Amino acid sequence: MLNPSADPNLEKGIVTQLRGYLAQSDLADDGRLPPERELSAALGVSRTELRKALDVLEAEGQLWRHVGKGTFMGSRPLDTFADIAALARRSNPAEVMRARIVMEPEICRAAAFTATPEDIGEMRLCLARSRQADTWRRYEAWDTRLHRTIAEASQNTLLLGLFDTLNAVRRAVTWGRLRTEPVKPLSDHHSFAEHEAIVDAIEHRDIAAAAAGMRAHLQTVERKLLDRQ
Amino acid sequence: MLNPSADPNLEKGIVTQLRGYLAQSDLADDGRLPPERELSAALGVSRTELRKALDVLEAEGQLWRHVGKGTFMGSRPLDTFADIAALARRSNPAEVMRARIVMEPEICRAAAFTATPEDIGEMRLCLARSRQADTWRRYEAWDTRLHRTIAEASQNTLLLGLFDTLNAVRRAVTWGRLRTEPVKPLSDHHSFAEHEAIVDAIEHRDIAAAAAGMRAHLQTVERKLLDRQ
DNA sequence: AATATAAACCAAAATCAAATTGGTATCCAA
DNA sequence: TTGGATACCAATTTGATTTTGGTTTATATT
Structure with missing residues (x-):
C-alpha cells in the first residue's frame, strides 16, 4: 500500500473523486445518492473519509442529508407545513x-x-x-x-x-x-x-x-x- | 324467544336502543365507538340491523364513519391538510x-x-x-x-x-x-x-x-x- | 315473497416488527 | 495523532398483519 500520508490533499482528493462520481452517475429522480455504506465501498474509501467529503459538499449547499432518509442532491426542501x-x-x-x-x-x-x-x-x-x-x-x-x-x-x-x-x-x-x-x-x-x-x-x-x-x-x-x- | 315481528317498528327500536347506549356509555376522548362487530354483539342485534341504525344517525349528522378508522360521534373533522x-x-x-x-x-x-x-x-x-x-x-x-x-x-x-x-x-x-x-x-x-x-x-x-x-x-x-x- | 342473519370478501387505514440510514462513539493499528 | 473498522443509536422507511367500515352472497325464517 502506498503511503497515503504523503499526499496532504488526500481529503480534497476524495472530494474531487466524489464530485466526479456524482457528475457521471445518474441518480434517481429524487436526487438521492446511494447510502454511505455502499458509496464508500464503491469509491474504495472508508466511510469516515467519505463522510468528510460529504460534509464539504453539504457545506457548499450542493446536497442535504437526513437520518433515515438518505443523502440528496440539491437544496433541502422547504419546511413542509403551512403554519x-x-x-x-x-x-x-x-x-x-x-x-x-x-x-x-x-x-x-x-x-x-x-x-x-x-x-x-x-x-x-x-x-x-x-x-x-x-x-x-x-x-x-x-x-x-x-x-x-x-x-x-x-x-x-x-x-x-x-x-x-x-x-x-x-x-x-x-x-x-x-x-x-x-x-x-x-x-x-x-x-x-x-x-x-x-x-x-x-x-x-x-x-x-x-x-x-x-x-x-x-x-x-x-x-x-x-x-x- | 318473543315474536319480534310483532313490532313493526323494530328498526326504529334499534335506533332508539343505540341512542340509549350512546347516551350512557362514556366513549373515548375522540368520540370513537366500538367497532360494528363488537357493538352488534353487545346490543344483541345483527350487524346488518346495527348498520341500518348507524345509517340513520349518520344521516342525522350525529356521527361519521370511515373505513379502517372506525365510527365517531360528532361531525367529521376537517382533515386540516396543512401538511x-x-x-x-x-x-x-x-x-x-x-x-x-x-x-x-x-x-x-x-x-x-x-x-x-x-x-x-x-x-x-x-x-x-x-x-x-x-x-x-x-x-x-x-x-x-x-x-x-x-x-x-x-x-x-x-x-x-x-x-x-x-x-x-x-x-x-x-x-x-x-x-x-x-x-x-x-x-x-x-x-x-x-x-x-x-x-x-x-x-x-x-x-x-x-x-x-x-x-x-x-x-x-x-x-x-x-x-x- | 320479503326480510333477517350469518359468513365471506374487499379495500382503506392503523399497527407493529424488521430493515435502512445518517450520525456518533469506541477500540485498534499504523 | 490519524485513519479505519466496528458497534451502536435514533429517525425513517418498508412490509406484513390486523382492524375496520362497506359490500356481496347464500341461507334461513316468517
Missing part, C-alpha cells in the same frame, strides 16, 4: 373574505362539473339542516359543512386542502368575534335562498351560475360583516 | 395545474388593483432575468419569482400564504419530472410574451386583462405539459 396559526396572526377578517371570494366561486365552478348525485344529496341535506337549526352555532356548523361539501365535490384534493387551510385560518381569525349576536336562529336569512340557488346551479350543471351564485353569496356575507361593525 | 407532504402525496400534476388555474388568475386580478410601482418594477426585473437565463433551472427560478411577486402584489397575506402552499405542493409533486428535457435555455418560449402581457395589464390597471392573461398563460402551460407526455 395556520402564523397565517392567522398576520391576517384579518377582511383578507379572509377577499380570499374566500377569490377561491370559493372558482371551486364552486369546478364542482358544478364534477359533483356526483351523492354530493348533491349531501348538499341538500346541509340546506335542510341549516334551515332547521335552532341556534347560530348549529347553523354555522351546517353552513360550513355545505361549503366544504362543495369543495369536496370539486374532486381535487389539492383545492380541498387549500380550502381547508383557508377555513382553519378563518376560524382562527374570527374566533371570539361577535358573540353578542342575537341568540335567535333565523327565518328569512339571506343565505338560505343564496345557498339554494348555488346547489340548484350545481345540480343543473350550470357552471356559470354556480360560480356567480357563490360569488354573490360571499359578497353578501362580506357586506353584512361590514354593516354590523 | 404539504401529505397533500403532495395525494395530489398529482393535473390537480396542481387545475388549482393554479383556479387561484392565480384571481390573485392576478387582485394584484392589478393593488400592485405598487415597486411591485411592477420587480416584475419587470423577473421578466428580463428570465429572458437572460441560460439554463432551464435558472429560467424556472425567475418564472417562479415572477408569479410570487404577483401574489405578493395582491397585498393579501392569506392569499400569499395559500399561493405558497400551492407552490410547495407543486414542487413536491413535480420534482424529478422531465429532467431529460433538452438542456437548451429558450429563445421564443411562449411564456415570455404571455408574462409580458400580464405585467402590462397590471401596470395599466386593466383588471380583466390581467386575470385573462394569467388564465391564458396557465392554460398554455397545462397544454404543453400534456403534449410532452
Whole structure:
C-alpha cells in the first residue's frame, strides 16, 4: 500500500473523486445518492473519509442529508407545513373574505362539473339542516359543512386542502368575534335562498351560475360583516 | 324467544336502543365507538340491523364513519391538510395545474388593483432575468419569482400564504419530472410574451386583462405539459 | 315473497416488527 | 495523532398483519 500520508490533499482528493462520481452517475429522480455504506465501498474509501467529503459538499449547499432518509442532491426542501396559526396572526377578517371570494366561486365552478348525485344529496341535506337549526352555532356548523361539501365535490384534493387551510385560518381569525349576536336562529336569512340557488346551479350543471351564485353569496356575507361593525 | 315481528317498528327500536347506549356509555376522548362487530354483539342485534341504525344517525349528522378508522360521534373533522407532504402525496400534476388555474388568475386580478410601482418594477426585473437565463433551472427560478411577486402584489397575506402552499405542493409533486428535457435555455418560449402581457395589464390597471392573461398563460402551460407526455 | 342473519370478501387505514440510514462513539493499528 | 473498522443509536422507511367500515352472497325464517 502506498503511503497515503504523503499526499496532504488526500481529503480534497476524495472530494474531487466524489464530485466526479456524482457528475457521471445518474441518480434517481429524487436526487438521492446511494447510502454511505455502499458509496464508500464503491469509491474504495472508508466511510469516515467519505463522510468528510460529504460534509464539504453539504457545506457548499450542493446536497442535504437526513437520518433515515438518505443523502440528496440539491437544496433541502422547504419546511413542509403551512403554519395556520402564523397565517392567522398576520391576517384579518377582511383578507379572509377577499380570499374566500377569490377561491370559493372558482371551486364552486369546478364542482358544478364534477359533483356526483351523492354530493348533491349531501348538499341538500346541509340546506335542510341549516334551515332547521335552532341556534347560530348549529347553523354555522351546517353552513360550513355545505361549503366544504362543495369543495369536496370539486374532486381535487389539492383545492380541498387549500380550502381547508383557508377555513382553519378563518376560524382562527374570527374566533371570539361577535358573540353578542342575537341568540335567535333565523327565518328569512339571506343565505338560505343564496345557498339554494348555488346547489340548484350545481345540480343543473350550470357552471356559470354556480360560480356567480357563490360569488354573490360571499359578497353578501362580506357586506353584512361590514354593516354590523 | 318473543315474536319480534310483532313490532313493526323494530328498526326504529334499534335506533332508539343505540341512542340509549350512546347516551350512557362514556366513549373515548375522540368520540370513537366500538367497532360494528363488537357493538352488534353487545346490543344483541345483527350487524346488518346495527348498520341500518348507524345509517340513520349518520344521516342525522350525529356521527361519521370511515373505513379502517372506525365510527365517531360528532361531525367529521376537517382533515386540516396543512401538511404539504401529505397533500403532495395525494395530489398529482393535473390537480396542481387545475388549482393554479383556479387561484392565480384571481390573485392576478387582485394584484392589478393593488400592485405598487415597486411591485411592477420587480416584475419587470423577473421578466428580463428570465429572458437572460441560460439554463432551464435558472429560467424556472425567475418564472417562479415572477408569479410570487404577483401574489405578493395582491397585498393579501392569506392569499400569499395559500399561493405558497400551492407552490410547495407543486414542487413536491413535480420534482424529478422531465429532467431529460433538452438542456437548451429558450429563445421564443411562449411564456415570455404571455408574462409580458400580464405585467402590462397590471401596470395599466386593466383588471380583466390581467386575470385573462394569467388564465391564458396557465392554460398554455397545462397544454404543453400534456403534449410532452 | 320479503326480510333477517350469518359468513365471506374487499379495500382503506392503523399497527407493529424488521430493515435502512445518517450520525456518533469506541477500540485498534499504523 | 490519524485513519479505519466496528458497534451502536435514533429517525425513517418498508412490509406484513390486523382492524375496520362497506359490500356481496347464500341461507334461513316468517
